Amino acid sequence: MSDSIDTFVLAKGFRAAATACGLKTSGAMAATNLDLALVAAAEPCSAAGVFTTNRVKAAPVLYDQEVLSQNAGDIRAVITNAGCANAVTGPRGMQDARRMAALTAEALDCRPDQVLVMSTGVIGRHLDMDKLARGIADIVSPAAQQGAPFAARAIMTTDTVPKVASRQVTIGGGTVTISGFCKGSGMIHPNMATMLGIITTDAVIAPDLLQTALREAVARSFNRVSVDGDTSTNDTVLLLASGASGVEITAENAATDKDNLPSAISAISAVKFTEELTEVCVALAKQVARDGEGANRLVEIRVTGAEDEAQAHTVANSIARSPLVKTAIYGGDPNWGRVLCAAGYSGAAIDPDKLSLTFGPADRYGDRYDTPAIQVVANGLPTSYEERQAAAALRSDPVLVTLDLGLGDAAVTVWTCDLTTEYIEINAHYTT
Amino acid sequence: MSDSIDTFVLAKGFRAAATACGLKTSGAMAATNLDLALVAAAEPCSAAGVFTTNRVKAAPVLYDQEVLSQNAGDIRAVITNAGCANAVTGPRGMQDARRMAALTAEALDCRPDQVLVMSTGVIGRHLDMDKLARGIADIVSPAAQQGAPFAARAIMTTDTVPKVASRQVTIGGGTVTISGFCKGSGMIHPNMATMLGIITTDAVIAPDLLQTALREAVARSFNRVSVDGDTSTNDTVLLLASGASGVEITAENAATDKDNLPSAISAISAVKFTEELTEVCVALAKQVARDGEGANRLVEIRVTGAEDEAQAHTVANSIARSPLVKTAIYGGDPNWGRVLCAAGYSGAAIDPDKLSLTFGPADRYGDRYDTPAIQVVANGLPTSYEERQAAAALRSDPVLVTLDLGLGDAAVTVWTCDLTTEYIEINAHYTT
Numbered sequence: 001m002s003d004s005i006d007t008f009v010l011a012k013g014f015r016a017a018a019t020a021c022g023l024k025t026s027g028a029m030a031a032t033n034l035d036l037a038l039v040a041a042a043e044p045c046s047a048a049g050v051f052t053t054n055r056v057k058a059a060p061v062l063y064d065q066e067v068l069s070q071n072a073g074d075i076r077a078v079i080t081n082a083g084c085a086n087a088v089t090g091p092r093g094m095q096d097a098r099r100m101a102a103l104t105a106e107a108l109d110c111r112p113d114q115v116l117v118m119s120t121g122v123i124g125r126h127l128d129m130d131k132l133a134r135g136i137a138d139i140v141s142p143a144a145q146q147g148a149p150f151a152a153r154a155i156m157t158t159d160t161v162p163k164v165a166s167r168q169v170t171i172g173g174g175t176v177t178i179s180g181f182c183k184g185s186g187m188i189h190p191n192m193a194t195m196l197g198i199i200t201t202d203a204v205i206a207p208d209l210l211q212t213a214l215r216e217a218v219a220r221s222f223n224r225v226s227v228d229g230d231t232s233t234n235d236t237v238l239l240l241a242s243g244a245s246g247v248e249i250t251a252e253n254a255a256t257d258k259d260n261l262p263s264a265i266s267a268i269s270a271v272k273f274t275e276e277l278t279e280v281c282v283a284l285a286k287q288v289a290r291d292g293e294g295a296n297r298l299v300e301i302r303v304t305g306a307e308d309e310a311q312a313h314t315v316a317n318s319i320a321r322s323p324l325v326k327t328a329i330y331g332g333d334p335n336w337g338r339v340l341c342a343a344g345y346s347g348a349a350i351d352p353d354k355l356s357l358t359f360g361p362a363d364r365y366g367d368r369y370d371t372p373a374i375q376v377v378a379n380g381l382p383t384s385y386e387e388r389q390a391a392a393a394l395r396s397d398p399v400l401v402t403l404d405l406g407l408g409d410a411a412v413t414v415w416t417c418d419l420t421t422e423y424i425e426i427n428a429h430y431t432t
Numbered sequence: 433m434s435d436s437i438d439t440f441v442l443a444k445g446f447r448a449a450a451t452a453c454g455l456k457t458s459g460a461m462a463a464t465n466l467d468l469a470l471v472a473a474a475e476p477c478s479a480a481g482v483f484t485t486n487r488v489k490a491a492p493v494l495y496d497q498e499v500l501s502q503n504a505g506d507i508r509a510v511i512t513n514a515g516c517a518n519a520v521t522g523p524r525g526m527q528d529a530r531r532m533a534a535l536t537a538e539a540l541d542c543r544p545d546q547v548l549v550m551s552t553g554v555i556g557r558h559l560d561m562d563k564l565a566r567g568i569a570d571i572v573s574p575a576a577q578q579g580a581p582f583a584a585r586a587i588m589t590t591d592t593v594p595k596v597a598s599r600q601v602t603i604g605g606g607t608v609t610i611s612g613f614c615k616g617s618g619m620i621h622p623n624m625a626t627m628l629g630i631i632t633t634d635a636v637i638a639p640d641l642l643q644t645a646l647r648e649a650v651a652r653s654f655n656r657v658s659v660d661g662d663t664s665t666n667d668t669v670l671l672l673a674s675g676a677s678g679v680e681i682t683a684e685n686a687a688t689d690k691d692n693l694p695s696a697i698s699a700i701s702a703v704k705f706t707e708e709l710t711e712v713c714v715a716l717a718k719q720v721a722r723d724g725e726g727a728n729r730l731v732e733i734r735v736t737g738a739e740d741e742a743q744a745h746t747v748a749n750s751i752a753r754s755p756l757v758k759t760a761i762y763g764g765d766p767n768w769g770r771v772l773c774a775a776g777y778s779g780a781a782i783d784p785d786k787l788s789l790t791f792g793p794a795d796r797y798g799d800r801y802d803t804p805a806i807q808v809v810a811n812g813l814p815t816s817y818e819e820r821q822a823a824a825a826l827r828s829d830p831v832l833v834t835l836d837l838g839l840g841d842a843a844v845t846v847w848t849c850d851l852t853t854e855y856i857e858i859n860a861h862y863t864t
Contacts (some may be wrong), residue, residue, distance in 0.1 A: 016769070056776030056784045088772055088784070090813045120575035123769025124814045231777035233769075324859055331860030337555025337665075340520060344488030352488045352520070381522045382556045421853040421858075427756055428763030428852075 003283055008164040010148045011177040012202040013042050013242025017144040018154035023083030023121065023128060034154035035106045036135040036147065039198050040077040040108060045240045047075035047116065048211035050218045052235035058087035059116045061236060062095040066118050067113055072207035075113035078153050078198055078238055079104040079139075081132065083416075084121040087233040096127045098170025104132055107140040118196050118236050121159055122181065129379060131275065152181035155196055159291055165283035167276050171268055174247035176203045178273075178280045180377075182237070183368040185289040195222060197237035197284060202245035207252055212241045221281030224313070224414040228318045245336070249273045289415035290398075294422030298398040299329055302362075304411040305404040312349045312412035313404065318346030326419035329399050334359065334390035336376045343403060353380040354406030360393035362402040371396045379406070435715055440596040442580045443609040445674025450586035453567025454516035455553065455560060466577065466586035468567040471630050472509040472540060477672045478550065479507035480643035482650045484667035490519035492549045494527040498772050504639035508546040508632055511536040511571075512587050512669055513564065516553040517848040519665040528559045533566055539572040550628050551616065552589055563790070568863060582728035584613035586630055590858065591615050593725055597715035599708050604694055606679035610705075610712045614669070618719040627654065627735040629669035629716060634677035635705060641683055642692075645706040646671045653713030656745070656846040657721045658752045671709070681705045717761045721847035722830075726854030731761055731832040734794075736774075737836040743780045744844035747837065750778030758851035761831050766791065766822035768808045775787050775835060781824055783810040786838030786857040794834040803828045811838070 010016055017038045024035035049068050051061045086093050096334045101115040108115075117131075119127070121181040138144055145154075152162040166179035180199030186272060205213075218237055290298040303318050306312035319325055322342040328335040335359055343350055357377040374390045375383050393400070399418070441447055449470045456467035463561075475492035481500050483493045511532060518525050533547040540547075551630045553560070571575055575585075598611035612631030635695040637645075650669055681701045722730040733751050738744035751757055754774040760767040775782055775840055793801040807815050825832070831850070 033527060052777075054773065054776035055780075055782050056772050056787075085769075088769060088809070088812065088814065090785075123773065124809075231773075233773050235778060320492075323855075326857035327856050330856065333860065337520060340488050341486065341663075341665055342553065344486035344665060345484075348487075350487050355488075355520075377520070377556075380520065384521065410846075419856060421856045424759050424762065424851060424853045427759035428765065 002180045003098070003165045004150065005149050005162050007165055008148050008152065008166065008181070009179065010039065011179050011200040011242060014200045014240065015040055016151035017139050017146050018150035019135055019139045021138065021143045022131045032152060032153045032156060034376045035082045036139055037080045037151035037154040038077060038139045039151060039200065040106070040242070041075070041240060041242050043242060044076060044114065045075045045242050046205055046207045046210050047072050047241070048207060049116070049149060049191065049213055051316060053226065053272040054231050054233050054235070056088065056233045058085050059089055059097040060086055060119045060148060060233040061234060062094065063101065064118070064236065066214055068254045071113050071215060072211070074114055074299050075116060075240060076110040077104055077108055078116045078118065079136065080118040080196060080198070081127070081159055082120050083156050084119060084125055084375050085123050085234050086119040086127050087123045089124070089139060090124055092126060096129060099129060100127070100132060101309040103136045107136055108114050115372055116238055118234070118238070119363035120155065120196055120234055123233060124203060130415060138351055141219070143216065148181065155183040158412065161287070161291055163287040163291065165280045165287070167280050168275050174245055176245050176247045176268060176273070177394030178277050180284060181282055182288065184286045195232065195288065196237045197222070197254065199277070199280060200238045200338070201239070201241045201243050201245055203249050203268070204243040204245070205241045205249040205273070209270050210239055210241055213270060213277050216274050217278040217281045219287040220278050224412070225285045226317060226416050272414045278401050286415050289417050290415035294420040295417030296330065296420060297418050299326070299401065299416045299418060300398050300402045300413060300415045301416065302411060303403050303405065305406045305408060306410040306412070307408040309412050313344070313414070314348045315346045315350065315403065316412050316414040318342045319330050319401070319403065320414045322418040326416065327395055330420050331419040332391050332395040334376065334387065334394055339401065339403060340377065350405055351407065356406065358398070358402045359390055360396065365431055369396070369400070378421050398413040436811060437581050437584065437596055438592050439609065440580050440584065440598065440613070441672060442471065443611045443676070445676030446632045447472055448580040448583035449571050450582035451567055451576045453570065454582065462583045464588060466582060467761045468571055469512045469586040470509060470536070470571045471583060471632065471672070471695060473507070473672060473674050474602045475674065476506045476508060477674050477801045478637055478638060478642045479504050479673070479830050480638045480646040482646055482669050482729055484664060486665050486667070487664045488520065488668040490551060490743070491521055491525035491529040492551045493666060494526065494669070495533065495570055496548045496550070496668065499548060503545045506546055507672060508542040509536055510548045510632070511568065512550040512628060512666055513559070514549060514552050514587050514589055516557055516559050517555050517561050517666050518522065518551040519555045521556070521607070524603065525596050528561060529835060531561060532559070532564060535568045535791070535809045539568055540560045543758070548670055549672070550560055550666070552628055552666055553687065555665060558835050569860060578679055581615065584604045584700065586857070587615040589615060590725055593719070593724070595716055595719040597712045599712050601700060601704065601708050603679065606677055608677050608679045608705070609633060610709050611634070612712055612716060614716045614720065627667045628663065631669065631671045631709070633671070633673045634675065635679055635681050635700070636675040636677070637673045637675050637681040637705070640724045641702050642671055642825045643679060645702060645709050646705050647712045649710040652710050653717040656844070657717045658749060658846065658848050678749040681815050685820055700740065717734035718847050719809050721849050724849035725858045727849030727854040728762065728852060729850050731758070731833065731848045731850060732830050733835070733846060733848065734843060734845045735835050735837065737840060738842040738844070739840040740842045742835070743842050744842050745846070746780040747782065747835065748844050748846040750774045751833070751850040755851055758848065762850035762852050764823050764827040766808065766819065766826055771833065771835060772809065782837055787812050788836040788838065790834045791832070793832055801832070802851065
């Protein structure tokens with residue numbers, strides 16, 4: 001399936017719209033002046049959400065957690081604004097989040113507790129509720145920009161491109177679509193909160209199964225992206241299921257998810273659904289990493305030969321967070337000592353004498369890339385590699401880094417980007 | 433006592449020298465071409481050391497740990513080179529570290545296991561033992577540069593200034609000096625290993641007591657500095673005690689450390705000694721943070737009102753590592769949301785509604801600074817502060833940031849620096 005913005009549509013049963021209500025005032029940070037996005041379902045949906053682990057949680061995060069704990073089987077819409085994070089705003093912030101839902105519910109003729117809200121933007125400022133009220137009135141009118149591509153653009157902050165991904169699972173007589181969009185340029189620009197995502201599906205699925213699937217998919221996608229290690233106050237990924245496909249997702253991992261079953265059986269196992277959902281999330285996550293603030297290149301770090309996935313993730317994350325690794329990649333500099341150094345201080349019980357490091361497409365990539373793989377370290381010692389070739393591998397896009405720990409069979413991939421002077425410039429200057 | 437390089441001397445019983453042997457070949461990284469430093473004691477010393485926690489440890493680190501485990505009461509010298517870290521060099525690296533000690537021992541007419549070694553420089557390359565042998569022959573000759581100021585310069589890599597600190601404790605008839613120097617520009621430049629320190633004292637003190645004192649002092653000084661969160665393969669701080677003052681350090685926290693005791697009693701409690709040692713280490717640590725790669729300003733982050741020191745340290749460290757906090761300080765931008773955000777994702781169980789944040793000299797600083805203190809957050813909500821004043825507080829040097837957690841009485845201070853475009857430039861380009 002295509003991840004192109006031009007042909008991007010949500011799953012059956014959902015519509016999207018966007019408008020500009022003046023919350024995103026800074027010209028510098030706005031690639032578009034659209035700043036309000038609506039995703040609305042024709043019928044009540046199942047919904048699931050994962051949220052920031054930051055102790056400082058924005059009001060919309062607290063509000064959504066409350067709604068989903070009570071009403072996850074009966075959701076109608078998600079309303080999202082950019083330009084103001086509604087974070088560190090105290091009781092008034094909670095009132096504003098509730099009012100944002102209530103205004104949307106009124107416009108859509110549903111109950112407030114059927115509406116989820118998301119906000120991204122400056123921390124510590126209150127929402128301009130007058131502007132927001134006018135925007136919500138506008139977004140349900142014919143005057144709004146109609147369609148998911150506009151919604152994907154409206155939630156952008158320092159993002160330079162909108163981020164969308166869709167997948168379909170065809171089975172017997174039914175087809176399930178999973179389609180979503182997100183924003184996130186890796187971090188906060190003038191206090192912009194990072195990562196918001198809305199994923200829609202037309203599967204028939206119960207809220208608890210949906211929540212389990214989302215949690216697993218996010219663990220292997222968005223939670224494996226690091227741009228600068230800062231976790232925002234607003235991170236939210238929502239998943240809405242309209243049921244419009246008529247295809248049911250079942251908890252049993254039965255033979256019913258084989259493609260060659262009679263068309264009468266339109267059911268997909270939750271395992272299969274979670275796999276497809278994970279693919280959508282990974283596609284979105286890689287777009288977030290590639291569009292990291294100031295980034296020139298996507299960096300894919302794979303740690304193999306680990307005792308378990310937790311160990312692999314610990315090591316991979318430490319490498320992905322290292323400013324030195326990321327500045328070396330920016331400079332196209334095969335400073336492999338920095339990769340081993342970051343693995344060494346990760347906290348994982350690695351054995352330095354068993355480490356092997358390869359730049360470029362290692363075995364797993366087959367012939368997807370035509371640059372050669374350059375092994376620079378074998379069993380803890382430098383190989384006699386060509387400096388020039390190693391440098392070339394670090395200047396390709398994506399940059400592929402594979403560290404084998406030599407301890408077991410587990411592997412994890414994480415995505416990040418290079419660290420450039422532009423990142424500093426973007427984040428240093430706040431136009432007050 | 434002065435921390436001036438011009439008047440810098442080691443404690444009684446030690447001499448220092450430096451020479452250039454050609455290991456530090458890159459003109460770009462060398463503020464001086466001196467690259468070999470010797471600290472030698474007239475008589476056998478007590479010695480203590482703390483080393484990197486990185487699993488990937490350089491050969492000199494492994495060698496020193498071995499020597500100190502067997503011979504900490506009988507050390508004569510420390511030989512240190514810059515330009516090559518002797519890290520990720522396998523068995524040959526260990527042989528080279530041993531030979532570096534043996535050559536020095538021969539030149540000084542002592543045993544090899546009386547010599548400690550330190551290296552800093554490129555990872556993954558072998559020491560040029562011919563150059564090193566000539567350097568060691570030279571450094572004990574009259575042709576060498578004599579004196580601690582030269583030794584402090586010889587161990588520099590991307591450091592822009594040498595870093596020295598001295599303190600004296602006068603007691604009764606005796607005076608104990610603690611005097612040391614270090615290198616560290618916060619991180620690795622073309623794979624430069626970070627932080628080396630040598631501290632000398634003329635106290636009479638047993639190795640185990642010396643080790644305890646050093647461990648405590650380092651925990652409150654060097655371990656509270658972060659420039660970019662990368663922990664090197666070579667970090668080493670050594671403490672040598674010559675005993676030349678005749679003043680004994682006793683484990684008992686007795687009344688004997690009062691200044692008004694008869695001169696016949698020349699003893700200082702280990703508690704008092706550790707306090708003074710900590711002051712020397714803090715003075716050095718702050719110099720490291722201020723000279724962080726590309727840094728414009730020293731940043732002092734103090735977390736107060738914590739349940740315990742561990743909690744305070746967790747929060748302070750998270751703030752000190754945040755690229756967003758550090759780029760905001762670079763830009764003089766009072767983006768306080770980033771400070772709360774970093775506290776929120778630190779992992780500590782903070783309560784967002786109890787946080788208070790002040791830029792500039794909070795109460796604890798008395799009238800040491802003439803800039804005003806600006807409280808920007810009180811009990812989790814923004815105050816009505818003047819944007820201009822808050823920005824001014826972030827443009828002072830040092831930048832003072834105080835976050836009160838409102839949970840208890842514990843407090844911790846950490847030091848870091850702003851994150852600038854120059855940091856990226858320094859670390860991106862490796863002249864191979």
